[in-house]
Amino acid sequence: MTWTIVVGVKQVPDADEVGIDPDTGRLDRANAPAVMNPPDRNALEAALELRDTVGGSVLVITMGPPNATIVLEEAIAMGCDDAVLVSDRAFAGSDTWPTSLTLARAAETLEADVVLCGEETTDSSTGQVPPGIAAHNGWAQLTYAEELEPQPDEGRLVARRDVEGGYELVAAQLPVVVAVAYGEFDPRPAGLHRKIFAENDFEPREWTAADLDIEDEVGLDVSPTAVGTMETVEPVERRSELVDSVNALLEPLEETEVVG
Amino acid sequence: MTELDTSEYADVWVFVEVHDDVMPVSWELLAEAKTLTAKTGDDLVALVIGEDVDGIAEEALARGADRVLVADDPVFEPYRADPYGAQFRAMVEARKPSIVLIGGTHTGRDFAGRVAVPTHAGLTADVTEIDVDDEGILQARRPAFGGDILATIVCEDHRPQMATIRPGVFEAADPNYACETTLEGSIERVEVVVDEADCISEVLERVVDATADITEAERIVAVGAGIEGDLEPALELAEALDAELAATRAVVDEGWVDGARQVGQTGKTVRPDLYVAVGISGAIQHVEGMNKSETVIAINDDPNAPIFDHADYGIVGDLFDVCPQLTELVQERGILEVAR
């Protein structure tokens, strides 16, 4: 039995390139280049390692605007087999409830045995999408996974989960949704030929909300949460004083009543 | 979609997370939730799930819960997402709470979705400030974009209004709250609706040591990847300063320091009088967890490291020279006791 492994990847603004809008003095996220959410690279690597062990295929999905195709191409360059862009105006305003519903339906349609996701994103970082996918489908879940051991004969996947103060080994029945702990599973570099293929010849499949039969279950209307206001957090005022000798550090230690 | 009658929903629930001991965040939520029920007039209800948890239910009353709901069964020990989610969901559907607060630990963030998705509740992640408006709508504030933004998330038309709350942000509830105010609450055992035969996961092994709590520390020496696996200089400095050791995620991921000591967006929020950052670059996800510190000192050999912008005092130098020198100076001077 080989496995169908589905990976969810999301496009996010490049955290290193978010500039300040000169007119408003606010962070200008709209003009930051979009990149693949860094933790999703760990999920892709975990998927490819599972495929190496069990056999099968790795299919990548993203729910996002048409230009999110770029992150799918990156995943194909890393060695994934195929990719689906799930894109529709109807998705606008979706919180994690319809987002995870959409991905859950896509995973079901692809007949996934395992769905791999990143731990959380660098933009809204809820970490709620992977458990949400599992909950919508009634599937098992393994979050904060640091290591994976497939047991295809038993139809199970065992994960080492990072928990407060230690770890646990949890076995889950397939189908299962995994959120890979950020920083685990070092992503492999893209091969040159694969990269050329991904950039020049590859076209992802494209699905709309109607293709997944969820037109009335997505978007702003079904999203329980809404972002009310967004305030820019002013950085905490610090003295930022550079001292030129270790001795000089005693003064602040006196001030804070650490040394006498 | 059919409109939901939100007036049918009442009370503020706080989830008490138990793995042998109660996770500290649970008592933090209980105290903070009191500020909500003081405004809305709702009952504050603690929810305890586990095996043999009567003592913990009593403690929740002592710490100020008006009522406690207990789901006690071997199926809940050790924790697994599917039985917890199923039990919690059944209780929410039967009793209709207006607000549900869950600690934003790995456990809380693991199962919260298994309650929110089937009940179509609003779930706000990783919240650091809570309040209610005049209509009883929860105003849940949370950092986003690595902490550059504080977003207020609301859930107007769906119930319950659920949120996971970041550990270490609020003060813990007083263990003798009820004695001092002579409150008397009730404990109710609820029906357990999950059956082992229906579970789709199994815990094969669980290895957990007593976890350190750095959130209450008055002095912290925090290490970053610059230590390159050698904790010695930082540990000695920490000892000299009577400080707790903390770390960046990079250090925790390397396995050099236990995850309970991680500071930042996916770790703890700390607010010590003194925070010494040793070999830490100052990534936004780290700074978010330490910028409530009173005084920050940074030691880094790169004069352009962002941490210097987030420090009151900085010294550009090799930590392997600076730490031992500072340790010696502090030992010579003698430290003052931490005011606890």
Ligand SMILES: Cc1cc2nc3c(=O)[nH]c(=O)nc-3n(C[C@H](O)[C@H](O)[C@H](O)COP(=O)(O)OP(=O)(O)OC[C@H]3O[C@@H](n4cnc5c(N)ncnc54)[C@H](O)[C@@H]3O)c2cc1C
């Ligand atoms: C400031 C702000 C705050 C928000 N707060 C909340 C909130 O508290 N609650 C809420 O319900 N919604 C919230 N939202 C809406 C939420 O950001 C969106 O639903 C978002 O599309 C998914 O959430 P996430 O980025 O947090 O994903 P996460 O759950 O952090 O993502 C984890 C993993 O799931 C996979 N994944 C996530 N999104 C996709 C995708 N589109 N395509 C493929 N794979 C994906 C990836 O593998 C990713 O690494 C907020 C939005 C903003 C702008």
Ligand SMILES: Cc1cc2nc3c(=O)[nH]c(=O)nc-3n(C[C@H](O)[C@H](O)[C@H](O)COP(=O)(O)OP(=O)(O)OC[C@H]3O[C@@H](n4cnc5c(N)ncnc54)[C@H](O)[C@@H]3O)c2cc1C
């Ligand atoms: C979703 C997400 C969540 C995250 N959550 C967290 C979090 O909760 N907490 C967290 O900390 N990070 C978090 N991170 C990671 C964060 O982005 C940074 O990668 C991390 O904080 C860097 O750790 P560091 O400063 O130890 O390492 P580095 O960035 O590698 O910095 C090491 C520093 O040490 C200095 N140095 C090296 N050698 C010496 C020497 N001999 N003497 C003096 N200085 C020296 C270097 O100049 C450098 O500045 C998260 C990232 C993501 C994407």
